[in-house]
Amino acid sequence: MADQATLYIVPTPIGNLDDITTRALQTLETVNWIAAEDTRHTHKLLQHYGIKTRTMSLHEHNEDKRATMLVHRLQGGESVALVSDAGTPLISDPGFVLVRKCREHNIQVVPLPGPCAAITALSGSGLPTDRFIFEGFLPAKNQARSSALKLLLERTCTSVFYEAPRRIYDTLTDINTVLGKERQLVLAKELSKSYEAFVSGTADDIMAWMDAEPGRQKGEFVLMVAGAAPVTSELPPQALELLALLSAELPLKKAAAIVATHYKLKKNALYQAGLTLNNDPG
Known part of the structure; x- marks a missing residue:
């Protein structure tokens, strides 16, 4: 049973409908409202699982207005599930404005784990x-x-x-x-x-x-x-030696900054070299 005055962030399948969790289905079934990126798309999922919860749209063009309205409903004791067309809401999908407003108004936000492309x-x-x-x-x-x-x-x-x-x-x-x-x-x-x-x-x-x-x-x-290969061959051996000594006592970021200043080298190149040194089993 969904708790009152709670916004649930509910991931939905990215393709295979069997990838939805039992907890997600229970939440979608028991909340008062489902805020969906595209209600037509979400209705297919809800129909597949026999869920009859009311839906409303929340997408990039109406999120500011809908977020204000949903916060009012949540403050009135209703519960809301936020879903996107597929995957985890807010990850390249709408929802940030709503979640931020809920946090600002001390409304409980409960994110569920689930699919993410x-x-x-x-x-x-x-x-x-x-x-x-x-x-x-x-x-x-x-x-x-x-x-x-x-x-x-x-x-x-x-x-x-x-x-x-x-x-x-x-x-x-x-x-x-x-x-x-x-x-x-x-x-x-x-x-x-x-x-x-x-x-x-x-x-x-x-x-x-x-x-x-x-x-x-x-x-x-x-x-x-794939990432670019770390360029360590262009770094002087004495700089790498100092980096190894300092990073044993200091955070790598700080050690890289000190060595970069001392030898007038790029801090990022030294930092990346330090990551390689730290991961070298030899």
Whole structure:
């Protein structure tokens, strides 16, 4: 039974309807209202499980107004479940305004664990998962997208993006231009659905795979970009030696800053080198 005056953040399946949790179904069934990104889409899920809870729309164009109204309902003792079309709400989906307003008004917010396309894709990608950055959707315009990709030139951790079918080719082309033709990628398509696929390789490799069958260019995509290799060979050996000594006594970030100042080197390059040193079993 849902508690009164509580906002629940309820993840929903990203494809396979069996991926919803028992707790999520119980919550959707017992709250007073379900705030949905697209009520028509959510009704299919609710109908599948025989849930008759009332719904209202909450999307990027009406979130400010609806958030105010829902806070009023919550303050009146009603309970609300927030869902998006698929996956975890707020992750490249609406809901931030509502959650922030609830926190400001001391309304209880209870997030449920569940499906998330970014995490699902990353876990099966074969790319490093110890450090990663989720970027959401890249900008639609070419210049802005290229500027965003330039941030990956020296980033050594895995980067995770969502991408739309109509823009995936442009993004892969820009990756070739900005990051070079050798940067390794993994494309995850239609996660948890019948045509789920993971494709690894360069941007050219992935475009060739998509060209082989027209249907491969459709669907939902998660694009993951391998990090740049840490550049340690350009760092003086004495700088690395000092970094190793200092990082044994100080936080790596502070040690890197000290060594960078002393040898007039880039702090980020030293920090990344320190991560490599710390992970070296030898």
